[in-house]
Amino acid sequence: MFFSIDPSDGVAIYDQIVRQVKFAIAEGTLRPGQLLPSVRQLSQQLAINPNTIARAYQQLQSDGVIETWRGRGLAVCAGATERCQELRRALITERLRFVLAEALHGGLQAGEIRAMVDRELGSLAGRVATVASPPQVAGPG
Amino acid sequence: MFFSIDPSDGVAIYDQIVRQVKFAIAEGTLRPGQLLPSVRQLSQQLAINPNTIARAYQQLQSDGVIETWRGRGLAVCAGATERCQELRRALITERLRFVLAEALHGGLQAGEIRAMVDRELGSLAGRVATVASPPQVAGPG
Amino acid sequence: MFFSIDPSDGVAIYDQIVRQVKFAIAEGTLRPGQLLPSVRQLSQQLAINPNTIARAYQQLQSDGVIETWRGRGLAVCAGATERCQELRRALITERLRFVLAEALHGGLQAGEIRAMVDRELGSLAGRVATVASPPQVAGPG
Amino acid sequence: MFFSIDPSDGVAIYDQIVRQVKFAIAEGTLRPGQLLPSVRQLSQQLAINPNTIARAYQQLQSDGVIETWRGRGLAVCAGATERCQELRRALITERLRFVLAEALHGGLQAGEIRAMVDRELGSLAGRVATVASPPQVAGPG
């Protein structure tokens, strides 16, 4: 598991960790039953205050995504994969809806937005297609 | 010029003011050469500390959107309308691109995304088209 | 006598007037014994608060450049031409010395500075020789 | 990092700090990745209100020269050295051009100006050449 942390990002460091763990779980990189790196180990690896790591893990725990295995460490919960995927989808659709509303309010025409969406999907598709995500699908009606 | 401020919003008050002023300029509600409400006046109207208003205005000034007319007040700069429109469009397209990339990475299919975009545009178009000045877009919570 | 006033300039309006009057006197556009436009007249012409005009004239008076002629108005003092020219030269040499010192401190080489001076003098010489009244050059901020 | 602040200078305190930080970065005294003194620490050291320091730092941040490292402090951005050097050079050449134009308009001959430049460069060169870090240039009074 690799993390990329940017302290000068607007997002809090602990939150960056939380998101990346959830993303890795949703993706399947982290699977249920798998142990996470210890607080000390990760704090050293990322050169980040241990408190910050601990807080991220605490957040993940209260989100029901990881659990403590006494004496062994923190492990991904059963069912976490699906939960993270749902969570991620909900988050994304929410954001997409918000951005579209703002684009309309901001003066873009529906046609412009559709064109932009098509262009972006086209340019992104190639890159993303090779990633572990499920293959093609027949277009919906 | 009307403002709607929510102190409990995550966004700082001064930033809410900045955004709404830029939006009003982009829209044409505020035109170049027009004076903004004075710091004291607005601070009373919104029941907000004058320093907070001043900070918002300073931000707008350093953004090259308004300028001080000594002893008279702050006025919208020439060319601010176009600048704010560009700014808004750039911001929106940037966000849209980001959300789409995230959606693809998050496991949504291009077809699903297009369908969602169409659905949202359809449901939003009616409402937005007839609204004269939508000063604030509700956040995703 | 023409004035060009920029309310959004950092320099106070009254000071812009003071400078332009002194400049006109140094140039010979305004000669000793000549009457200045009245406060009311100038305030109307420039669409500026009469207080501001009055303050500028007061400043010029206390600088010994103009004087009241009872019942007639304000006139340029005898000897004001020379005084303004000296004043202007002193101001310029002072500034030149300051800018040169700063350029050296800022890392420019003496050779670079000399080259720049020659280049600027060359490109400016033609224009300046023929210009009648260069009323205002935007300050360096 | 040492600061010399003069509250009775025409320049605002926060602006004096901004300039000195930029100068130190341009010089190499402050390097990318280096942390600036904390707001509280500097406010104590200079006997200046923390808000004033914070304002200076915010200015530097919006100028893209420093960035906040959450919970750790403010650090010099990558590439800030070059940016500050360019900034400084641009500022200086701009001022030099302005002063030269004014000198020509004010009646000095090109020959006089060149002589003055040579004289000043000669008298300043010795002093400046040997100075390692001239943190402050005396103003014209």
Add this chain to the structure above:
DNA sequence: GTGGTCTAGACCACC
């Protein structure tokens, strides 16, 4: 009346 600046003291999230 206007904005620009500074001080003083408080609360917050983050590390």
Add this chain to the structure above:
DNA sequence: GTGGTCTAGACCACG
């Protein structure tokens, strides 16, 4: 500990 934000009240120059 760090910065970010807000409030309160003051003084200044300018018009």
